[in-house]
Amino acid sequence: YTIAALPGDGIGPEIMESGLTLLETIGKKFQHEFNVTVYPFGGAGIDETGDPIPPQTIKGCSEADAILLAAIGGPKWEKAEKTPEDGLLQLRKTLGLFSNIRPIAVSDSIAHLSPLKTERVKGTDFIVVRELTGGLYFGQPKHWNDEEATDTLFYKKSEIDRIVRQAFDIAMTRSKKLTSVDKANVLASSKLWRKTVNEIATEYPEVTVDHLYVDAASMKIIQDPTSFDVIVTENMFGDILSDEASVITGSLGMLPSGSHAVSGPSLYEPIHGSAPDIAGKNIANPMSMILSVAMMLRQSFQLHEEADALEKAASEVMDAGFLTADLGGTTTTTAFTEQVKAILE
C-alpha cells in the first residue's frame, strides 16, 4: 500500500504524525506494509519550493494508492501569488476528486458538547455528499479587476449525474432517504440539478427523495438535524452546509472526510482547518486524522478489521477520559496517540 502523506500547515504536521504513528502500529500488528512518503504541500510547499503543489507532490499523489492530507493554510501565505488553497483546488481538479463525503454523527456520549440543545441533536447521523470539482469554484470566466468581478457557476449534466448517483448509492446502504439541496427557485444550474436528481430517482425506487432550497437546508440542519440521512449538493452549498453541520456535533476535531475520483487514489482528511493559533503546542485533537486513517483503511484498502481496531482503540482512550483541550481535557496530542498505540499493541 503506497500512501502519499501531506502534513501541510499549522497543526497539520502534529496530527499527521499521530496518524502515521498509528498506521505503522496497525501495519506491524496486522502485518501489512504501508509505504508512506511525505510530500510538501500548501504553505509548507510554498516555503520549501515556492509552489503550494510542486510537481513531485502531484506526481507522488497521482501514483499513490491513497492520499492522507492533514490541513493547509494560514495568515503567512494569504497574500501569496498562488495560495495553499489554490494548491488544494488544483490537487482536487488534477486527481478528479469530484465526490467529497463527510459523515456527521453525534453519539449520545458527546451530545452534551454540541452548541445545540442536547435533546435536539442527540441521534444525529447523516452524510453530506458534496460535489467537489465543479460549480462556482472552477467555472470560467472567473476574473476581477478594480471595476468589476465575475465568477461562473457551470455544470455539465454528466458532472451532476455522477455525484447524484454516488449519493443514491450511499443512501441505499443506509436509511434510503436522500435530500437534494439546491436553489432551483433562482438558479439555472439548480434547475438542471433538480431535474437530474428526479430522473435518477426513478432508478432507485426504494429511496425517498426530497428537495430543499439551500436557505431552508441551513435552517433545518439546526432545527431538525436528526431528520437527515444523506444530503447531496453542489460545491459551494456543500462547503457552507457541511461546515455548518460539522459544528452541531460540538466536536469539529473528530470529523474525517474522504474525496473520491472515478478512478485513481482517494484523499482522506480532517474536516477542520490548520488552526494556526494552536499550532506547535502539542494540544491539537488528533482524532479527525486518526479517523481519516481508518476511513482510508476501510474505503481504499478494504482493511475493515484494521479500521475497526483503530477506531475502537481511539474511542476507548476517549472513554477512559483522555481528552484533548477542545473537549475540555488536558491530554496532549502525543500522549493521546501513545495511549491509542498502547491499546493496539
Add this chain to the structure above:
Amino acid sequence: YTIAALPGDGIGPEIMESGLTLLETIGKKFQHEFNVTVYPFGGAGIDETGDPIPPQTIKGCSEADAILLAAIGGPKWEKAEKTPEDGLLQLRKTLGLFSNIRPIAVSDSIAHLSPLKTERVKGTDFIVVRELTGGLYFGQPKHWNDEEATDTLFYKKSEIDRIVRQAFDIAMTRSKKLTSVDKANVLASSKLWRKTVNEIATEYPEVTVDHLYVDAASMKIIQDPTSFDVIVTENMFGDILSDEASVITGSLGMLPSGSHAVSGPSLYEPIHGSAPDIAGKNIANPMSMILSVAMMLRQSFQLHEEADALEKAASEVMDAGFLTADLGGTTTTTAFTEQVKAILE
C-alpha cells in the same frame, strides 16, 4: 402616507390583515392618515392576472411611500412559467432594493426557545446586511438546457461599494464592529469584495472590521452568535446566512426585515415564508408582520413614538402569555391582534 400592501400567499393574507388592522389603530390614535392599497402579488397575482407581478402592482409599489409584503409562494405555483419568486426578484430589481436589513436578536425571555443551548445564544444581537440586487441571482449569462447549466456571479465595484457603506453606517450606530463575509480564497468576486471593504474601512477608522470566509461564518453563527454586531455579505451568502441566523432565535415568526433603494420606497416584510401547511387556520404568528409595520413607521416615516407604541403593545401581549402555536401557545392570529389593538386603544 401612501402604502402598497402585498398580502401574497399562504399565511400572507392572515398576517397582513393583522398588520393593517394595527396600522389603522395607530393612525386613529396618533391622527395620521395611512392610505393603504392592496395589490395582487406572487401566487395571488398569478391566480388573479396570470402574472405574479402585474403592471398595476409595479405601478402601485413604485408610487407608494412604502411597501408592506407578507409572504409569497407555495406548491401550487412551483411549475408556473413565471413563479411567485420570479415576481419577487423582479420587484427587488425594478425598485432597486439593493440593501436587505435583517435584525437578529434574542432577548433573555425567549432564549429558551432557541435550538441552541440557552447560555450560548442569550444576548445575541446583530444585523445581517445582505446585498439584494446583484451577484448570482441576477448575473448574465444564466441559462440551462439538458446538457449543461450556467449562472453568473457578477458584481460591479459600485454595487459592492454602496452596500458596504450602508453596513458601515449601521455599524456606526451600534457597537462599531463589522464582519464582512466572503469566499476570497476561492472567488474572484470575493477578492474585489474584500478589497472594497478594506478601502472603505479607512473612512471609518472607529469601526473594527474583520473578514470571515462564508464556511467559517456558517459555523460561528452557531458557535458564537453573541460575537457579531453587523454582518455584511453578498446576495447568495446573505440568503443562506440570514436564514441560518434567523432560526437560532427560536422565533422565526417574530423577525421583520427591511429592503432599501438609493431612492424610492422601502419594502418591509417578515423573514419567514408563506407556510402553506398552516395557512387559513388562523394560527400564524403575526408578530413578524407587526414588527415589519413598526419598522416601516420608524424607518420610512420617522414615526418613532408610533413604532414604539406598537412594539410595546405587542410585547406586552406576549408577556401576558398570549402566545401563538409556534411559541407553544394557543392564541389565534386574530385574538392576538385584538389584544394588541385593545392595549393601543
